[in-house]
Amino acid sequence: MFHREGQKIIIITFFLVVALILAAQFYVELEWLRLGIQIGGLVLLILVLQFFRNPKRPVTPNFDEILAPVDGKVVVIEEVDEPEYFKGKRKQVSIFMSPVNVHVTRYAASGTVTYSQYHPGKYLVAWHPKSSTENERTTVVLHTPKFGEIGYRQIAGALARRIVNYAEEGEQVTQGQDAGFIKFGSRVDLLLPLDCDITVKLNQKVVGAKTCIASLRKQDD
Structure with a gap:
């Protein structure tokens, strides 16, 4: 397919x-x-x-988990200041896609699209520290039942010259559903609440709509 x-x-x-x-x-x-x-x-x-392959990946939505939005390798796990929408600290998990990865972007969680914005920009290599804020990119925010608002960015790279984003504000979306496409390799940043638990490690390979990226923090008894 x-x-x-x-x-x-x-x-x-x-x-x-x-x-x-x-x-x-x-x-x-x-x-x-x-x-x-x-x-x-x-x-x-x-x-x-x-x-351009698009493997079918059926998902049973799980409100307690954030799934990988794309296939690739985890290249960043850090706390960042997010100035565009959240205007505060978030946990950022960045996934780099090589040209051989599946390039479909899938929704990491179910919820309502509260923000969807395209930004023109540069085409720095995707692993460059400034690519998240200076490259061509789209920023999407979802309001989810248990995590509150989470965000993700599709970021163009040196080879990726076209980002396709299907998210529209006010739309109800389902975890694993097709959210867009990035042509010819780049990366996606997840912007998550500080009180969630990251379940992946640096350099770990992840699979879109399958690998759990973060889960709800367990409450102490």
Whole structure:
């Protein structure tokens, strides 16, 4: 299954590759060069198909957990000052996506979208400390039943030149539901309450809509 954001690119790439293979077959006399062109075309098509894959991940919503919004590796776990919406301290968990990861963004929790804003910006490499505030990005905030308000940012990187965000203010969303797409690698920051427990570690690989990122802090008896 492929994501809808890739349909046009997949179709264009398919026809270009077919044309390239046929052109090489009829107009390139050197066998090694002809095979190289044809194999290169097929590899390109496979890479595009791989990039836009959209595996089904059924989720039974759990109000006590925040799930990973994307596939990737945890590169930041820290307390930060968030000036855009929360205007105070939050726990930030950042997930870096390489070009080989699934790039679908999924809602980390069920709730109501209270804020959704696009910001134009730079294209610093995604692991740069200033990418969260200076790169092209979208900021989305959800009001959840048990965690209160949580936020996430889709951040463009050096290769990612298009962020797709489906969140609309006032919309009711479900944990695991498709929330958008980032083309060609970048990162997502989760902005969580200080009183939640982070359940992942630095450099841990996470799976969107499957890996628990944070849970409610257990109350002492």
